[in-house]
Each structure stands twice: as structure tokens, then as C-alpha cells.
Amino acid sequence: MRRPLVFPLLFLFQLLFQLLFLLGVASTIACAQQYDLVLEGGRVIDPETRLDAIRNVGIRDGKIVRITGEPLSGRRMIHAAGLVVAPGFIDLHQHAQGLASQHVKAFDGVTTALEMEIGARDVTEFLKSKQGNSLIHYGTTASYVAARALAFGAPLSEGTILPKSGFATDQAATPEQIQQIQQRLRDQLDAGALGVGMGIEYVPGASRLEVIDMFRVAAERKLPVYTHMRSAGRVDPGSAIQSTEEVIGAAAITGASLHIVHINSTCLRDSLECLSMIEGARARGLDITTEAYPYIAGMTAINSAVFNPGWREKQGIDYSNLVLPDTGEHLTKERFDELHNSSKPQWVLIFSNTQQVVDAIIPNPLVMIASDGLESHPRNAGTFSRVIAQYVREKKTLTLMEALRKMTLMPAQMLERSTPAARRKGRLQEGADADIVVFDPETIADRSTFQKPMEHSVGVHYLLVAGTPVIDDEKLVPNVFPGQAITGSGTANGSVP
Ligand SMILES: [Zn+2]
Known part of the structure; x- marks a missing residue:
């Protein structure tokens, strides 16, 4: 049974x-098939661990999950043989934040581009305007010049970052105004700013004490100051050397970390002296860093206080050194007066540096690469690939590892002063964010010129932003916006939301 x-x-x-x-x-x-995407057989370079070897990289949920010599398989396989796989470049100094600029930044290998020098006029507005429609990661400092303009009752108009030269830039602030500026900066830090951006040269009326008081605001939040220093002058008083002393002094007095922007275009022929001053301050334990871009011309607003009377004597240049970017017109006194007195902002190229100086600055181990990107200057589109093409490949004054360190690890470490989220950036390591550039080290090059500043670079085959390809097989991917906000510790979580 x-x-x-x-x-x-x-x-x-x-x-x-x-x-x-x-x-x-x-x-x-x-x-x-546990990976969303695998970069297969590329030359993986990580400036922190000094890894430089053929590896496969497995990416899942926007993170680097696995780096190995073993075969990996993913839903998408990208063959990277013959190409370098490196952390995406971090640009600490990017003014033009629109999509046209983000496109050319992507072709230049940049996955994060931050407005740190001057800062956004209104941080909440800035972050809101970029949310959900940004190709690459973004963030900003709190703008001291905007806060000062507000305290003087002459707020910056929408779309401008620099004040026109006038009473609000040239007069000293009263103690009450200094307090108002400080309060505005605190509010902007609360709104997610990554530090305080101080364009001191744009407000020559600022007293030494006012500058120190602004550093105090950054110091009380343990956030850094990014500064365009008081003067690019060659003679005292008002020299670049004195200006360097001023900000190093303010950092020493207050304890704020300090990043001196574009040492090439502020210190000019005295750049190596400025670098030795920074080196000395660092040796005494101060937290001071700097950056440069690889071009002989600078650019700024012609109606700004940079061109207040005496600029020719101070900088050792003349009207003809000023060139309009759109037409190539060299200025005369008459044309200069007309444009300087206009309320219409107009960018002007300033040819005031030499190739020799730039060539000495870029390879210096203290110097990070940052573009100071604006759409009328070739530095916007070409800075990063130009450094690899000219200094790694042609002049051979930088190794590829060292060049990448200046573009990835060093700026990420600078950002760590503002947010712990930056520890996952600038690294090609397991656990890091999948912000990755895949480029051909033999062909990567800038194509932007003073005549055609928005020509994009060549040689970047793939660019991943938080694991999403935005450049795929050397072509821009339409309608993807993986860029995220990077915010300071003023916000609730102090990290990438
Ligand atoms: Zn500047």
C-alpha cells in the first residue's frame, strides 16, 4: 500500500x-553580470595609490566597485585597451556654468567644475538652477564681492558675478557694513556654499581689517577662503608680493585654509617668488594651496576695478595689451575709456604673461590645474588636455602621473576641507565615485584658440559622471544630466545630496 x-x-x-x-x-x-558597466583592459592610473597598470573596472550604482586583473562582465562592456582610465578632472575654478561650457568641459575630461574664485551671487538660486539639468557636478563658494555690493546698496544684477567699478568697490566699508557682509556670507554658507570666494582686486576699497574679518567667517565654519588677491602689480606698494603677504597673513591670523587662485595671472613674472612664499608658509604649518592655467593671457571684465586709474603703471602693460575676444581688436586709450566707463559688462583679454613663466609654473609640484573658465577664453575648453599635450607629451616636464595628480587628487583633497564627500572624488579606487575619464594619451589635445575659444578638445573617448556616460565613443550623449551638487558642511548632510 x-x-x-x-x-x-x-x-x-x-x-x-x-x-x-x-x-x-x-x-x-x-x-x-553584477556590474552596470565594465571598463575593460585600460591603463588604470590612480595618483593616490600610484597604481599604473592594465586593469578591469567594474561600476555599479554610480560607484567603482571592483578593480582587478580578472575578467569582469557587465551589462555594458567598454573596451579601453590602449586608453588611459583615470579619475575625472576636477576644476576648482569655473565661472561659465551653462550647458555650452559643460559640453566643452566634458570633452576636456572634466567631471566636476566649481565656481570657487568669486562665488555665486545667491547660492540657493545657483543650486536650484542647476539641479536636474547639469552634465557634470557643480558647486560654489559664497561670494564676498556680491555680499559687499549688497551691503553698499548696489546689488549685482542677475547673471553678473563682478561689480562695476564705482563707489561700492572703491570705498572702505563701515564697521556696520562689515557685519552685514559677514552675516550674508554666513547665510550663504548655510545654503551650501563650499567656502568663501574673495575677489579682493575687484573691491580695492576693502581695508586690510575687512579682509581679515571675512577670513574669520570662513575660519569659524572651518571652511576655506579662495582668493583672487588684491593686486597683480609689479611695484610696491600694491605688488603681487605684498598681496600674497596679505592673504597669507590673514590665513595665519584666523586659521582659515587658503587657496590662491590663478597664481600665473596674478603674480605674473613674480610667480616663482609667490610660489616660494607659499612654500615657506606651508613649511611653517599653514594650509595654503594654489593653482594655474596654461595660457599667457588672462581675462576679466573691462569695467571692473582691475582697470582703475594707474593700472598701466602698476601692471607694466599698455592699452594695446588689451584685446577684445570676439573681434581681436587691440584697444586704444579712446576705446578703453569708452568700454571701462560703460555699465555693460565686456570681457577683455589681457596679454601680460610670458610663455617662459607659464612653463615654469605648470610643472611646480605645489600647483594644481584649474581653468578659470569663461566662454571667450580658450582656457575654458582646453586647459586640461593642453597640459597633457604640452607638458607631458611635448615638453616632457611633467609625467602623466604627476599631471593627473594636479587635475584629480590635489583638487579633491582641497575640496575635502569643505565636504567629506570629496574623499570619494579624484580617485580611481574601489568605493570611489564613478567619475572617470578614458582618453588616448597619444592624441589628447586642446583645439581652442583665442580666435575660436569654444572648439572642444580631442582624445577623450569616454567620460563617466556618477557612472553615466556623457561622452561615449568620442561623442556627446544627448539628454543625460547626471551632474550633482557638491555642497559644504553648512547644509544638513554636508555632502552630495
Ligand atoms: Zn581671477
Whole structure:
């Protein structure tokens, strides 16, 4: 009576085993395809661990999950043989934040571009305007010049970052105004700013004490000051050397970390002296960093206080050194007066540096690469690939590892002063954000010129922003906006939301 039951039981067990087997196979397949994307066989370079080897990189949920010599399989396989796989470049100094600029930044290998020098007029507005429609990661400092303009009752108009030269830039602030500026900066830090941006040269009326008081605001939040220093002058008083002393002094007095922007275009022929001053201050334990871009011309607003009376004597240049970017027109005194007195902002190129100086600055180990990007200057589109093309490949004054360190790890470490989220950036390591540039080290080059500043660079084959390709097989991917806000510790979580 019992026997007939054995067969159905055996059958059930067989069915169970088959099911388990099938489940096992399925999970093996899932295991084999556990990555969203795999970069296969590229030359992986990480400036922090000094890894420089052929590896496969597995990416899942916007993170680098696995780096190995073993084969990996993912839903998307990208063959990177012959190409360098490096952390996406971090540009601490990017003014033009629109999509046209983000496109050319992407072709230049940049995955994060931050407005740190001057800062946004209104941080909440800035972050809101970029949310959900940004190709690459973005963020900003709190703008001291905007806060000062507000305290003087002459707020900056929408779309401008620099004040026009006038009473609000040239007069000293009263103690009450200094307090108002400080309060505005605190509010902007609360809104997510990454530090205080101080364009001191744009407000020459600022007293030494006013500058120190602004550093105090940054110091109380343990956030850095990014500064365009008081003067690019060559003679005292008002020299770049004195200006460097001023900000190093303010950092020492207050304890704020300090980043001196574009040492090339502020210190000019005294750049190596300025660098030795920074080196000395660092040796005494101060937290001071700097950056440069690889071009002989600077650019700024012609109606700004940079061109207050005496600029020619101070900077050792003349009207003809000023060139309009759109037409190539060299200025005369008459044309200069007309444009300087206009309320219409107009960018002007300033040819005031030499190739020799730039060539000495870029390879210096203290100097990060940052573009000071504006759409009328080739530095916007070409800075990063130009450094690799000219200094790694042609002049051979930088190794590729060192060049990448200046573009990835160093700016990420600078950003760590503002947010712990930056520890996951600037690294090609397991656990890091999948912000990755894949480029051909033999062909990467800038194509932007003073005549055609928005020509994009060549040689970047793939660019991943938080794991999403925005450049795919050397072409821009339409309608993807993986860029995220990077915010300071003033916000609730102090990290990438
Ligand atoms: Zn500047």
C-alpha cells in the first residue's frame, strides 16, 4: 500500500533539486553580470595609490566597485585597451556654468567644475538652477564681492558675478557694513556654499581689517577662503608680493585654509617668488594651496576695478595689451575709456604673461590645474588636455602621473576641507565615485584658440559622471544630466545630496 508513494516523493525531490540547480545557475549569471558597466583592459592610473597598470573596472550604482586583473562582465562592456582610465578632472575654478561650457568641459575630461574664485551671487538660486539639468557636478563658494555690493546698496544684477567699478568697490566699508557682509556670507554658507570666494582686486576699497574679518567667517565654519588677491602689480606698494603677504597673513591670523587662485595671472613674472612664499608658509604649518592655467593671457571684465586709474603703471602693460575676444581688436586709450566707463559688462583679454613663466609654473609640484573658465577664453575648453599635450607629451616636464595628480587628487583633497564627500572624488579606487575619464594619451589635445575659444578638445573617448556616460565613443550623449551638487558642511548632510 505504501510503495506507490515512493515514486511521487522521488519525483518531488528531483523537481526540488532541479529548481535549486536552476536557481544556482541564475545566481551565477547574475553574479557574472553584477556590474552596470565594465571598463575593460585600460591603463588604470590612480595618483593616490600610484597604481599604473592594465586593469578591469567594474561600476555599479554610480560607484567603482571592483578593480582587478580578472575578467569582469557587465551589462555594458567598454573596451579601453590602449586608453588611459583615470579619475575625472576636477576644476576648482569655473565661472561659465551653462550647458555650452559643460559640453566643452566634458570633452576636456572634466567631471566636476566649481565656481570657487568669486562665488555665486545667491547660492540657493545657483543650486536650484542647476539641479536636474547639469552634465557634470557643480558647486560654489559664497561670494564676498556680491555680499559687499549688497551691503553698499548696489546689488549685482542677475547673471553678473563682478561689480562695476564705482563707489561700492572703491570705498572702505563701515564697521556696520562689515557685519552685514559677514552675516550674508554666513547665510550663504548655510545654503551650501563650499567656502568663501574673495575677489579682493575687484573691491580695492576693502581695508586690510575687512579682509581679515571675512577670513574669520570662513575660519569659524572651518571652511576655506579662495582668493583672487588684491593686486597683480609689479611695484610696491600694491605688488603681487605684498598681496600674497596679505592673504597669507590673514590665513595665519584666523586659521582659515587658503587657496590662491590663478597664481600665473596674478603674480605674473613674480610667480616663482609667490610660489616660494607659499612654500615657506606651508613649511611653517599653514594650509595654503594654489593653482594655474596654461595660457599667457588672462581675462576679466573691462569695467571692473582691475582697470582703475594707474593700472598701466602698476601692471607694466599698455592699452594695446588689451584685446577684445570676439573681434581681436587691440584697444586704444579712446576705446578703453569708452568700454571701462560703460555699465555693460565686456570681457577683455589681457596679454601680460610670458610663455617662459607659464612653463615654469605648470610643472611646480605645489600647483594644481584649474581653468578659470569663461566662454571667450580658450582656457575654458582646453586647459586640461593642453597640459597633457604640452607638458607631458611635448615638453616632457611633467609625467602623466604627476599631471593627473594636479587635475584629480590635489583638487579633491582641497575640496575635502569643505565636504567629506570629496574623499570619494579624484580617485580611481574601489568605493570611489564613478567619475572617470578614458582618453588616448597619444592624441589628447586642446583645439581652442583665442580666435575660436569654444572648439572642444580631442582624445577623450569616454567620460563617466556618477557612472553615466556623457561622452561615449568620442561623442556627446544627448539628454543625460547626471551632474550633482557638491555642497559644504553648512547644509544638513554636508555632502552630495
Ligand atoms: Zn581671477
